[in-house]
Amino acid sequence: MLQVAKLECRRGDRLLFCGLDFQIEAGTLLHVRGRNGSGKTTLLRTLCGLFTQDSGEVRWKGESIRTLAEDFRRDLLYLGHLNGIKGDLTGVENLRLAATLDGDRVGRDALWAALGRLGLAGFEDLPTRMLSQGQKKRVALARLILSRAPLWVLDEPFTALDLDAVDLLQGLIAGHVAAGGLTVLTTHQAVPLTSGQARHLDLGA
Amino acid sequence: MLQVAKLECRRGDRLLFCGLDFQIEAGTLLHVRGRNGSGKTTLLRTLCGLFTQDSGEVRWKGESIRTLAEDFRRDLLYLGHLNGIKGDLTGVENLRLAATLDGDRVGRDALWAALGRLGLAGFEDLPTRMLSQGQKKRVALARLILSRAPLWVLDEPFTALDLDAVDLLQGLIAGHVAAGGLTVLTTHQAVPLTSGQARHLDLGA
Amino acid sequence: MNIMNIMNKMLEFLSQGGYGGYIWSAYGMTLALLVIETLGLRRDRRAVLARLQRLLRLRNAGDKQ
Amino acid sequence: MFTVFWSVLHRDLLLAMRRRTDVLTTLFFFVIVVSLFPLGVGTERAVLRVLGPGVVWVAALLASMLALERLFAADYEDGTLEQLLLTDQPLVLLTLAKVTAHWLLTGLPLVLIAPLVGMQYHLTDSSVAVMMLSLLLGTPVLSLIGAIGAALTLGLRGGGILLALLILPLYIPVLVYGAGAVTVGAASLGEAQPYLTLLAAFLVAALALAPLACAAALRISIE
Amino acid sequence: MFTVFWSVLHRDLLLAMRRRTDVLTTLFFFVIVVSLFPLGVGTERAVLRVLGPGVVWVAALLASMLALERLFAADYEDGTLEQLLLTDQPLVLLTLAKVTAHWLLTGLPLVLIAPLVGMQYHLTDSSVAVMMLSLLLGTPVLSLIGAIGAALTLGLRGGGILLALLILPLYIPVLVYGAGAVTVGAASLGEAQPYLTLLAAFLVAALALAPLACAAALRISIE
Amino acid sequence: MTKPWSRFAAPASFYPLAGRLIPVFWVLAAAFILIALYWGFFQTPDQLGGSNAQKDYYRIIFIHVGTAWMSMWLYAVLVAWAAVGLVFKTRLSFMMANAIAPTGAIFTFLALWTGAIWGRPSWGTYWDWDPRLTSELILFFLYIGYIALHSAIDDSRRADRAAALLAIVGLVMVPVIFWSINCPDPNQCAALHQRSGLGKVDGNILFAMLTMTLGLWMYSFATTLMRVRGIILTREAEAAWVQDLVRAQARGS
């Protein structure tokens, strides 16, 4: 499904990695590891097409993601260091907007249910800037419940979460992989899978 | 030496803590602990006079720090979440400026020695924006070596540091306390002391 | 005193010697802004109370758990 | 396709309603700058009448430019911009929606307040009419061109003044024909017609080209 | 005590030298704004001569204001500002040093480039001389007053345009007498003397009061 | 909080006090304004004589002068509250300053609006750069600046103090600004003022004008107190007395 060929990335004048090759199939979790500054975030953003590699190629279902463009992005869900939610909008408004932009029409009940499942009951219609760091992260993660994208790319999704939320998220990821999805993530924690295959990629010297 | 009486702080409309009382003497390390958002940073900034409490008082050598003003600040060294160094200046320039503002005239050799001791040999005259996160933090910490202030207030000083640097910093703190200094810090790590007294303060529900 | 007479009196008053447009737009804007301000204040008060009630219900729900 | 345009547009308008003062700030900036000139130049009616068109247009340029600084900045800082880039929708359309919202919030108010300014400078009624028309055609061009600059300077230090430097020169054609129209329009509306036609042509060209350039600039800046 | 003043001043100048473009941007902004007006108003000499003083002063106001946005912002973001607040030096002095550096980098260049602008607007020699003098006295006042606004809006959304809204009204006295001086000075330098005296008085008052207010504002904003 | 005056400075005791005062001020405001309107429209001549005769349109004066005076007075009161807040660190003072600002801005706008409408028949233009008008315009900008700064800051404590400082700086600058507008040429200042001789005004007109001003004053008391109550509820949402109050209301409705 997702294939990386001879990938080379630089930031400024520094070479982060070169000649990176790997391929992952449906029902796989890829765990990217490495020291701070080893280029994990850069790799994940390259996989999404947000960062342009210096050479090499990223392919999705056999075709370059540059050629696929919108067709690739439809299959992708990326959550980065930033939450990507507006502090002035409420949780429900944020989530509805994200769903609309993903091309889904999601009913009001589904939105509230998703937020409720993430432990945000009672906070659905507060502007998210009034939420704590961890609660903001939960609003962002609620998209995982609604999304139907097969490829999830998650950059340090466990930060700012308390133990309950970590369990919940691990469950979501395991469910996604078990249902034949792909997940690429970076984290310093282990992610237990109920089925499917877990692989590791170590970056950096 | 440092005394806190009936301190009450709010952020926005939220009460963080009230009726906080404690007192620490020379040769003491105070370790402030608590969940994220429990008000550790706020407390430390209040101790420095950067944040104005809603009621209560902070006293240094028996007098309110508001009355002492500059006399208190002369005895204080605060390192916060931000490094407080300019990315366009070199390590040496940053350190010299900090020393001048602290009222010390420090020779060139002392500056280079301080940076060398923090493992920055060879990086002294690069603009600090070209340093890694951890190296930037080390430049900021070099002030600890030069400073003669008896009261150190350190907010999460161990973040972004590798193991060697953590050891070095723990040594510096232990030395400062052993020499009769006071240190107030927040961190999720233990700080071993060679002499003096370690105390804990737990914030938040 | 018939209806016409009263109407005429009213019209004459409204025309204010030909300057009715000026006078009434001045008084009208004043009235409009003062009314808008008052209504806005009432709406704000309702909103604040509603929010506080909701917070209270939440707190009660939290206590029961 | 248009649901996306609408939902981005709607989102930006909604956000503006949550922060009503942000919209008013641009408007008041415009009014303040316009009101400064008589204090500096003197208050003779003849002078003000000559000065009016130029001042209004320069103030509109500056107000539009200053407001542009925030066009993408908020979305960039909280990460919603990169999420927009990752939707399966054409980025050009999203950019257009954002610029449209921006114009509705900062350009349109200037058009509506123009009569007030006309009063301050004792402009004739037909001048004021032409001014409103020219602002209606010209300010969207300013927003469209400026958006490119805003996308390019995203997240840079000293962004505001750098942006000014980049886009003020590009604003010159709009300024020349916009102010020209108002000056000529003092006598009659018909006189100003060629100027207004030109502004309309600018608008069409900018609508066709600027969103493309802006989308490309966003892709570069987000890396 | 003065070593501190000098070392902060020296630091800010050093930083500016490391980023030379930042200084030039203010200057270019001034020149661009001044050059925009003949495009909007027409190029008749008589008109330009009347407009010149006002336009130059409004442009100086705007340039000074835009540059002020960055006065404390960089120090705030990287944490050096809170370190400055914690030194055992009077904050007023530190503020004064920063404002001085800012004026040397953004106000003084405007004074020096004034003759060029005078040429563009066909001003008489004595007008140009008065313009330089009035800018020399007036721009420090702008920096001093503006610094209060900059300190108050530190780290806020939409800081730039908000700052404009806050401080442009406060700039009016400088504008009135600055532009007045240049207009009156067209005939002879002596005529302008009362204006210049007033500007000098403003400068003294601003030097005495503004740093105090600015220091207080910084303390409020740093929380 | 031991000093006796500080009892009313506590939001908890001020809130109910304000609640009792609001209806009183509403009644007073309505009464004064109605009297002023009646007097202004029915007890004054249709035409003002003098060298510069004014027809019925002079009746705009009743709100024009009232709003203009109130706009300036409210700014002074706003600054006074802000200064008290900064000096004595009482939260309620900031809230009062904050509550006054919108009403003041509205009055300023109304003074400009009615003045402009008056200018049209009497001077033949809606606007002229007359010093008095210009000053009022600047005052409007100062109000807007205060409101904009306050609402741009999320942290209410910082917002209060920053806006208060701005208001004080504004007050120091106001005389200088007004003076520079009144007297753009320092060589000849005295000749400028077109003095408004209150003493020469007809008694009936003066009565209507003053009564209207009084009515607007009462109105601004009422709206300010209403607004400050809203602010108190928002800011003190955590306090026990607010929760008791909300609970009582919930039971009541």
Ligand code: HEM
């Ligand atoms: C758009 C702005 C304004 C316009 C067009 C305007 C116009 C006028 C006019 C035409 C008069 C009658 C004066 C006369 O008899 O010749 C007047 C009276 C007056 N105006 Fe205004 N005005 C404006 C703003 C203000 C402001 C800002 C103030 C605040 C100080 C103000 C205060 C007064 C007062 C006190 C009078 C009555 C004085 C008297 O009876 O002589 N006006 N105004």
Ligand SMILES: Nc1ncnc2c1ncn2[C@@H]1O[C@H](COP(=O)(O)OP(=O)(O)OP(=O)(O)O)[C@@H](O)[C@H]1O
């Ligand atoms: N915007 C940038 N411009 C230039 N260099 C950058 C930029 N962002 C990151 N870098 C450099 O690229 C390298 C890799 O950064 P990256 O963010 O990919 O690391 P990472 O492995 O994700 O680190 P972390 O564990 O801290 O998230 C780092 O050494 C960093 O200095």
Ligand SMILES: Nc1ncnc2c1ncn2[C@@H]1O[C@H](COP(=O)(O)OP(=O)(O)OP(=O)(O)O)[C@@H](O)[C@H]1O
């Ligand atoms: N600028 C601010 N304005 C309003 N509220 C704030 C601000 N900064 C922090 N807070 C709130 O104050 C509370 C305490 O913040 P503080 O930074 O003191 O926590 P902390 O204990 O240092 O947390 P951390 O472990 O994350 O550093 C938080 O709940 C936060 O939401």
Ligand SMILES: [Mg+2]
């Ligand atoms: Mg990373």
Ligand SMILES: [Mg+2]
């Ligand atoms: Mg903290």
